[in-house]
Amino acid sequence: DAEITQSPRHKITETGRQVTLACHQTWNHNNMFWYRQDLGHGLRLIHYSYGVQDTNKGEVSDGYSVSRSNTEDLPLTLESAASSQTSVYFCASSFGTRRNEQFFGPGTRLTVL
Amino acid sequence: KQEVTQIPAALSVPEGENLVLNCSFTDSAIYNLQWFRQDPGKGLTSLLLIQSSQREQTSGRLNASLDKSSGRSTLYIAASQPGDSATYLCAVRGSGAGSYQLTFGKGTKLSVIP
Numbered sequence: 621d622a623e624i625t626q627s628p629r630h631k632i633t634e635t636g637r638q639v640t641l642a643c644h645q646t647w648n649h650n651n652m653f654w655y656r657q658d659l660g661h662g663l664r665l666i667h668y669s670y671g672v673q674d675t676n677k678g679e680v681s682d683g684y685s686v687s688r689s690n691t692e693d694l695p696l697t698l699e700s701a702a703s704s705q706t707s708v709y710f711c712a713s714s715f716g717t718r719r720n721e722q723f724f725g726p727g728t729r730l731t732v733l
Numbered sequence: 734k735q736e737v738t739q740i741p742a743a744l745s746v747p748e749g750e751n752l753v754l755n756c757s758f759t760d761s762a763i764y765n766l767q768w769f770r771q772d773p774g775k776g777l778t779s780l781l782l783i784q785s786s787q788r789e790q791t792s793g794r795l796n797a798s799l800d801k802s803s804g805r806s807t808l809y810i811a812a813s814q815p816g817d818s819a820t821y822l823c824a825v826r827g828s829g830a831g832s833y834q835l836t837f838g839k840g841t842k843l844s845v846i847p
Contacts, residue, residue, distance in 0.1 A: 662839040724777040
């Protein structure tokens with residue numbers, strides 16, 4: 621079955637370290653998205669991609685970067701982790717069609733100490 | 734900027750009761766609206782998607798309606814069960830050309846008491 625996976629599921633890191641969260645989907649979706657979920661803020665969009673070599677900034681992109689070298693993967697990199705980036709991170713994907721139903725991965729819980 | 738509000742933030746009902754969850758959005762120029770379910774510590778599961786041209790969508794005991802002009806959507810759950818306990822999120826897609834991003838509400842946490 622097609623699916624979207626994220627790894628690692630849990631990560632603890634230290635302030636200042638570079639961290640990369642992986643997202644892999646097997647639906648052959650054009651669109652991929654990264655969100656963070658925090659109490660009191662709900663889900664907020666970090667970065668998104670509408671295809672290979674395409675990346676765009678979302679609402680809360682500072683301190684994060686993404687690259688899209690193939691259809692299946694959109695890794696999220698925290699350049700220099702900060703305590704404010706402690707959160708649960710979700711990856712999602714969708715076809716670039718009118719319906720555009722988004723499907724979500726299981727999430728990565730990141731703690732920055 | 735689109736803002737999505739869900740009221741109430743939490744709801745507790747006895748098993749078997751019919752219930753309605755509300756979602757409102759400030760900009761009526763949307764392409765579609767999607768309802769999700771999120772269980773504790775899990776990702777989001779898509780429940781229903783309503784296109785802007787539709788008035789409602791049904792899946793089993795779930796029925797979602799959309800009144801785009803008034804900026805409102807409701808999710809109706811019939812004959813609630815303890816297994817329905819979860820957080821329910823609504824999200825809207827703007828109508829800008831080539832725009833696929835979603836704006837989310839903060840969710841309604843539902844508890845169904847046996």
